[in-house]
Amino acid sequence: MNGWAGTILKVDLTSGRIWRETLPAEILHAYLGGRGLGVRLMRGFHSLDPFAPEIPLIFAAGPLCGTSAPTSARLAVVSRSPLTGTICDCPVGGRFAWSMKSAGVDALFIIGASSRPVVLRVAGDSAELVPADTLWGKTIPETFDSLADAGSVAAIGPAGENGVLFASIMMDGGDGGGRGGLGAVMGYKRLKAVVVNGARTVPIADHERLENACQDVMRLFRASPVIFGELGIAEYGTPALVDLIRQRRMVPTENFRRTYFAGSCNYSGPAIRREYQPQRDGCYGCPIQCLKRTPLGEQLPEYDAISHFGALNAISDLSSIVRATTICNELGLDAISAGATLSAWGEGRGRFLTADELPGLLADIGYRRGDGELLSLGSRRVAEQLGTPGLSMSVKSLELPAYDPRGAYGMALAYCTSNRGGCHLRAYPLSHEILRKPVATDRFSFSGKARIIKIAEDSNAAVDSLMACTFAFLGATLEEYAEILSAVTGMEYSPQTLRETGERIYLTERFYNCDNGFTVADDHLPERFYSEPGSSGDGIEVPAIDRARFDEELQKYYRIRGLTSEGTFPYPGFLGRQP
Amino acid sequence: MMDQISKYTNKLVADHSALRDRIAFAAQDDTLLTTGEPERARLAGDVLGRLDALALVAARPALPFAEFLVRRISSGESCIIPRDTETRTFLHDIPFLRRSDYEAGGPELLARLLGNRKGVIVEGVGIVAVGAVTVEQAYINYSSVFHAAFVKYLQDLLADGFLIPGEPAAFDDFRNGWLRPLTADGLVFRTGPLVEPAAILSEVATVGRYTVERGLVDSFFGNISCRSDDTIYISQTAASLDELDGCIDPVPFAPTSTTGITASSELAAHRRIYETGDARVILHGHPKFSVVMSMQCDREECGITDCWRDCPYVRYLGGTPVVAGEIGAGGLAKRVPPVIGESGRALVYGHGVFTTGRRDFAEAFRAMVEVENWCRNEYFRRLAERTKRQAPPA
Numbered sequence: 023m024n025g026w027a028g029t030i031l032k033v034d035l036t037s038g039r040i041w042r043e044t045l046p047a048e049i050l051h052a053y054l055g056g057r058g059l060g061v062r063l064m065r066g067f068h069s070l071d072p073f074a075p076e077i078p079l080i081f082a083a084g085p086l087c088g089t090s091a092p093t094s095a096r097l098a099v100v101s102r103s104p105l106t107g108t109i110c111d112c113p114v115g116g117r118f119a120w121s122m123k124s125a126g127v128d129a130l131f132i133i134g135a136s137s138r139p140v141v142l143r144v145a146g147d148s149a150e151l152v153p154a155d156t157l158w159g160k161t162i163p164e165t166f167d168s169l170a171d172a173g174s175v176a177a178i179g180p181a182g183e184n185g186v187l188f189a190s191i192m193m194d195g196g197d198g199g200g201r202g203g204l205g206a207v208m209g210y211k212r213l214k215a216v217v218v219n220g221a222r223t224v225p226i227a228d229h230e231r232l233e234n235a236c237q238d239v240m241r242l243f244r245a246s247p248v249i250f251g252e253l254g255i256a257e258y259g260t261p262a263l264v265d266l267i268r269q270r271r272m273v274p275t276e277n278f279r280r281t282y283f284a285g286s287c288n289y290s291g292p293a294i295r296r297e298y299q300p301q302r303d304g305c306y307g308c309p310i311q312c313l314k315r316t317p318l319g320e321q322l323p324e325y326d327a328i329s330h331f332g333a334l335n336a337i338s339d340l341s342s343i344v345r346a347t348t349i350c351n352e353l354g355l356d357a358i359s360a361g362a363t364l365s366a367w368g369e370g371r372g373r374f375l376t377a378d379e380l381p382g383l384l385a386d387i388g389y390r391r392g393d394g395e396l397l398s399l400g401s402r403r404v405a406e407q408l409g410t411p412g413l414s415m416s417v418k419s420l421e422l423p424a425y426d427p428r429g430a431y432g433m434a435l436a437y438c439t440s441n442r443g444g445c446h447l448r449a450y451p452l453s454h455e456i457l458r459k460p461v462a463t464d465r466f467s468f469s470g471k472a473r474i475i476k477i478a479e480d481s482n483a484a485v486d487s488l489m490a491c492t493f494a495f496l497g498a499t500l501e502e503y504a505e506i507l508s509a510v511t512g513m514e515y516s517p518q519t520l521r522e523t524g525e526r527i528y529l530t531e532r533f534y535n536c537d538n539g540f541t542v543a544d545d546h547l548p549e550r551f552y553s554e555p556g557s558s559g560d561g562i563e564v565p566a567i568d569r570a571r572f573d574e575e576l577q578k579y580y581r582i583r584g585l586t587s588e589g590t591f592p593y594p595g596f597l598g599r600q601p
Numbered sequence: 602m603m604d605q606i607s608k609y610t611n612k613l614v615a616d617h618s619a620l621r622d623r624i625a626f627a628a629q630d631d632t633l634l635t636t637g638e639p640e641r642a643r644l645a646g647d648v649l650g651r652l653d654a655l656a657l658v659a660a661r662p663a664l665p666f667a668e669f670l671v672r673r674i675s676s677g678e679s680c681i682i683p684r685d686t687e688t689r690t691f692l693h694d695i696p697f698l699r700r701s702d703y704e705a706g707g708p709e710l711l712a713r714l715l716g717n718r719k720g721v722i723v724e725g726v727g728i729v730a731v732g733a734v735t736v737e738q739a740y741i742n743y744s745s746v747f748h749a750a751f752v753k754y755l756q757d758l759l760a761d762g763f764l765i766p767g768e769p770a771a772f773d774d775f776r777n778g779w780l781r782p783l784t785a786d787g788l789v790f791r792t793g794p795l796v797e798p799a800a801i802l803s804e805v806a807t808v809g810r811y812t813v814e815r816g817l818v819d820s821f822f823g824n825i826s827c828r829s830d831d832t833i834y835i836s837q838t839a840a841s842l843d844e845l846d847g848c849i850d851p852v853p854f855a856p857t858s859t860t861g862i863t864a865s866s867e868l869a870a871h872r873r874i875y876e877t878g879d880a881r882v883i884l885h886g887h888p889k890f891s892v893v894m895s896m897q898c899d900r901e902e903c904g905i906t907d908c909w910r911d912c913p914y915v916r917y918l919g920g921t922p923v924v925a926g927e928i929g930a931g932g933l934a935k936r937v938p939p940v941i942g943e944s945g946r947a948l949v950y951g952h953g954v955f956t957t958g959r960r961d962f963a964e965a966f967r968a969m970v971e972v973e974n975w976c977r978n979e980y981f982r983r984l985a986e987r988t989k990r991q992a993p994p995a
Binding site: 238241242244245246247248250251252253254258262263264265266269287290291292295454456457458459460461462463469470472473474477478480501502504516517518519521522525578579581582 | 602629630631652653654655689690691693712713715716717718719732733734735737738741837838839840848852856857858859860861862863864865866868869872927928929930931
């Protein structure tokens with residue numbers, strides 16, 4: 023088999039049993055890997071409580087990982103989210119995926135719960151569970167330092183150990199699986215970390231064809247102003263978006279009460295460059311290197327984190343924002359949910375945080391103490407307990423990222439149809455509504471958006487299953503990656519067949535959610551967006567979203583998807599018809 | 602969507618890339634709609650219904666070059682591979698269907714090809730192009746295929762002459778009918794230097810429109826900028842040159858803002874041209890004869906194969922320097938600024954023309970007209986030399 027290892031490593035933490043199984047070729051072909059493979063492997067487990075011992079926690083790489091395909095050294099962590107109750111996948115970077123593939127496995131499938139803290143160590147063909155009592159309670163950097171000699175590390179921090187509902191799983195040398203609280207799932211299993219290492223190479227069907235296709239991708243990266251442009255993310259990281267989103271007047275500010283924050287110029291890409299002289303970093307082998315670190319190695323915040331600790335909480339002090347994201351990275355917290363939960367809490371009690379209060383409260387969340395006990399539940403539960411449920415700016419309990427939906431109607435729709443809750447990456451309408459790729463669309467119009475969002479969701483489900491980076495598709499397209507996949511595997515793929523695969527993956531996720539009771543009632547934005555306008559100015563009007571028009575487009579979306587007007591499946595046997 | 606279809610139907614006619622009564626579109630939201638010439642509209646709907654895409658255009662090009670390319674190619678081939686930069690970068694290659702294959706495979710086969718590429722040439726039908734997310738995208742892809750076929754056909758004629766019956770007559774029709782005189786006469790330009798932002802934005806949009814109206818470029822291809830003391834006003838990426846209102850980014854010279862992340866991919870080239878010379882405005886377009894002629898190299902026994910990227914030499918066409926360099930961060934930004942200073946004009950291998958104005962757009966526009974006219978005349982001169990040695994095709 024080319025591309026895939028064809029093997030899955032299964033671990034039962036309850037019994038301590040570890041074994042390898044062959045992954046059927048037809049399953050790999052039908053679901054590719056990463057998100058798609060993880061979602062397929064969740065079949066039959068998808069209705070389990072996220073904290074039930076039997077729930078699987080899956081780490082799945084893609085068929086391109088281990089090859090020279092640009093941006094493909096990533097993996098998906100998949101399970102059911104304790105924050106949202108939805109199926110949840112988190113694409114993550116770093117070195118871990120590459121090392122896992124080097125150990126000869128496409129995926130780790132971890133069930134059960136250990137009676138004591140453990141580390142799963144995979145070294146080539148061998149694997150073992152190692153007691154980790156001394157690591158329990160350690161921060162992410164401390165855990166990485168302790169385990170780095172054994173290979174690449176995925177670990178939880180105190181937040182995951184303590185069951186914070188938006189705890190992340192962090193990868194060494196990269197970012198973390200932040201959204202949805204899968205770190206808490208790992209914590210309930212008492213699995214502190216996974217360490218992987220190996221020396222296998224990935225067989226490639228056609229090296230010359232792969233090289234040519236990679237050159238096509240790199241040519242498109244160089245032609246993309248967002249990727250390799252002098253103001254793009256390779257230069258400034260994702261904070262390159264700070265100025266643009268402010269100019270477009272769609273910066274979520276003070277818990278989405280406003281959409282413009284003048285103070286954001288204090289933490290723009292150029293401001294960060296002036297203050298920190300950042301160095302490039304990123305996922306293993308990635309040519310873009312959009313992560314930025316200080317010369318001392320401290321990871322600098324990405325766009326969503328910087329905006330949510332900034333504008334969303336009305337804080338403009340850069341050093342405080344950097345410190346806040348560092349604490350999230352140390353404790354293993356999703357910075358988006360953390361910032362949004364603090365903001366909802368701030369509005370609910372009538373006062374947003376000061377910059378000085380941030381570090382202490384974030385630590386309290388990670389250790390679930392004081393006010394952090396309540397805040398660790400995420401914004402929906404916090405707002406409900408405060409008696410003001412409308413203050414949670416979330417969809418399906420997942421806090422919205424740093425793009426106000428009143429400034430981009432495709433984004434508004436995409437937040438609601440995303441299977442893991444309010445997420446911008448599932449359809450990534452930012453690409454055409456703001457960044458003009460592949461072409462610009464009218465951000466203040468719903469016209470055509472139902473079809474556009476559906477197509478993008480399918481495409482991105484395929485991308486997340488190849489485990490290529492979303493940002494790569496601000497330059498390249500599925501055409502080039504289908505060619506890469508064909509070259510690597512020796513099987514012929516096209517953009518159309520990849521989109522069909524993506525559709526299968528998306529609908530499988532949707533089916534799981536519907537099976538767990540999700541309906542049209544969960545596909546809506548918080549009321550604020552329908553009733554309160556954004557911050558108009560500079561010739562840009564930012565009205566409230568027309569609810570009737572939104573509903574009309576949502577119903578179009580359902581029809582395009584073949585769903586009922588309730589957003590559910592018209593027939594019960596969907597899964598039985600899928601590979 | 603009907604308003605969009607109407608808009609881009611008119612554009613196909615206005616830019617002389619399709620025959621008015623041979624244009625059809627299909628588009629789908631929650632329902633599929635088709636419009637235009639009935640036979641092609643039926644085909645467009647049949648194909649789009651099989652694709653995960655929003656729009657599709659099927660039209661007969663106003664020139665038969667794409668069809669000639671198919672007929673000139675040997676029977677074993679299934680795609681054409683133009684060498685210009687746009688095609689190399691964004692399309693890679695262009696599949697085609699011969700009449701017999703299309704009749705056998707029908708919409709199913711065409712949909713399969715369009716599931717893999719943005720546009721397809723179908724013998725007897727024309728160019729069929731798909732837009733994944735908008736009607737405009739289908740138009741752009743049609744336009745890209747038309748442009749690529751034009752450039753490749755003219756290149757192939759220089760290399761091989763006329764090969765099949767009907768070509769000479771069709772080429773005469775093209776030269777004497779389709780092709781329009783290229784001139785800046787009658788256009789009104791603001792006298793520079795332009796300083797006020799409002800005046801700059803207005804003039805950039807106006808001149809962008811001129812380039813399209815005068816047939817100097819297709820609407821999607823090119824970019825344009827004007828500098829003030831501390832800011833470059835430059836067209837946005839993926840902006841049509843004839844619709845630049847609201848699509849011009851002010852980019853500070855100093856690194857104080859990244860708002861211009863949506864600026865043209867050639868921002869770096871524009872910036873360096875301004876930094877290294879006395880230009881106040883820059884025009885960049887892909888006029889077709891300039892693109893063709895930029896790839897005609899007389900150097901013998903040269904070991905360079907990827908000329909568009911690796912050629913280190915500066916050649917001259919009618920006094921205009923020609924350099925290699927790929928789009929964006931691909932080298933063009935390094936190679937154009939050193940050569941454009943003196944003449945205010947430069948050609949990029951397989952890509953297009955940069956011209957500058959030291960005062961305003963009048964100079965830059967006229968320079969681009971001159972470059973394209975020189976390349977046009979030189980092309981016909983070389984083709985006449987090539988074909989006078991050749992007997993008419995049987």
